[in-house]
Amino acid sequence: MKRRTFLGAAATMPAALAAPAVATAQTTVRWRMPTSFPSSLATIQGGAVRLAEKVAELTDGGFEIRPYAAGELVPPLGVLEAVQTGTTEAGFSPGFFYVGKKPALAFDAGVPFGMTARQHYSWFYHGGGQELLDGVYGAFNVVSFPAGNTGAQMGGWFRKPIDSMADLKGLRIRAAGYVGYVFADMGAVPQQIAIGDLYPAMERGTLDAVEFTSPVDDETLGLNKVAKYYYAPGVLELGASLGMMVNRDALSALPPAYAAALKAACSWSYLDMLARYDSQNVAALRRLIASGTELRAWSPDILAAMRVSTDKLLAEQSAADPDFKTIYAHWKAYLDDQLRWMSVNDVAAENVLIRG
Known part of the structure; x- marks a missing residue:
């Protein structure tokens, strides 16, 4: 995903952000928002902080959301449950952390060989994705809005x-969601380990490998100090969307202007996080290589095996789960159309530029 291609799709966003700014501060609302990420990650966890700041800005301080890093309020993988039960009004976490509860939640974040950040945003807001995922999250008394993407x-x-x-x-x-399922199908043993525990697990040798996000985050976690080989391309995660999970009852109780401000802030946060990754990953990768990291490409055989495993797993889950089948068929048709369009213009043009 190129930064410039996404900016074009979001060109009208500033106008949408301007509307909620008229919200008055006469009503004070305070929410708590746990996340699945450690405070050290200025990209993902920082995204939750900046989202809360934007909501406060758009409501003249009347709507306050306090973010909590992983483990400060609830366990890193307990965010959805906290929002579902009303323990907290909101949470910040990717849906694929909870595929054990409902496999279709993977489509709220991303699946292997799936959508880019730009395609996901388009599918969610203009391709019917929101309505489909509202049905999935409804079983948890939750609404989720895309609020970031890596x-x-x-x-x-x-x-x-x-x-x-x-x-x-x-x-x-360590691999989350369907990425872990794909590695398992290929013979590996995926582990669900909290992000803050990845470095010590690799250092102790209880993990052999880690799939997390991108150079800027991986450098912050120090993964280059406990592993040498860094693989690409990331076909198993072409864009991981972070969800602002909101308790339905809490959302219904918001003044309309505050609800509008929240949704606008989520859209702003989605673009802001993606832009930060695109900006910071370049320098981070250079530093990693300079420090001794060996950048490697997946072999054609392994890439082909990843695709075979992905297609098989998605087909098997569709056969066993009607909700999953409905969303997958809709999502896949939309993605296929997007790939046809981008092969004609965006990707074709970028390949020309890359070749020089």
């Missing part, structure tokens, strides 16, 4: 080279 992620950090399928057998890798 853009395309890297393939992960590995202590040893991955030259063939045999190298994945028994490999203990």
Whole structure:
């Protein structure tokens, strides 16, 4: 995902952001918003902080949202439950952390060989995705708005080279959502480990590999100090969307102007986070390589195996889960159309520029 291509799709956003600014501060609303991320990550966790600041700005301080880093208020993977039960009014987390509760939640964040950040935003707001996901989250008494996106992620950090399928057998890798399922289907052993525990797990040798996000985050976590080999391209996560999960009852109780401000702030936050990743990943990758990181490309055989595993797993889940089947069919048709369009113009033009 190129920063400039996304900016074009969001060119009308400033006008939308201006409307809620008239909200008065006569009504004071205070929410709590736990996240799944440590405070050290200025990109993802910082996104939650900036989102809260934008809501306060648009409501003249009348609507206050206090973000909490992972573990400060609820466990890192307990955000959805906290919002569902009303323990907190909101939460900030990707839907694919909770596929064990409902597999279709993966489409709120991203699945392997899926949508870019730009395509996801388009599908959600203009392709029917919001209505479909509202039905999924409704079972949890939750509404989720896209409020951030990492853009395309890297393939992960590995202590040893991955030259063939045999190298994945028994490999203990941290990988979330369907990314973990794909690695499992290929013979690895995925682990769900809190982000703040990734470095010590790699250092102790209880993990062999980590798939997290992108150079700027991975550098902050110090993953280059416990693994040497950094793989690309990140076909298993072409754009991970972060959701602002809101308790339905809390949302219904908001003054209309505050609800409008919240939705506008989420759209702003989505674009802002993506732009920060696109800006900061370039320098971070250069520093990682300079420090001794070995950048490697997946072999054609492994890429092909990843695609086969992905298609098989999505088909199997569709056969077993009517909700998943409905969303997957709709999502896939939209993605196929987007890929046809982008192959004609955006991607074709970018390839010309890359080749020089």
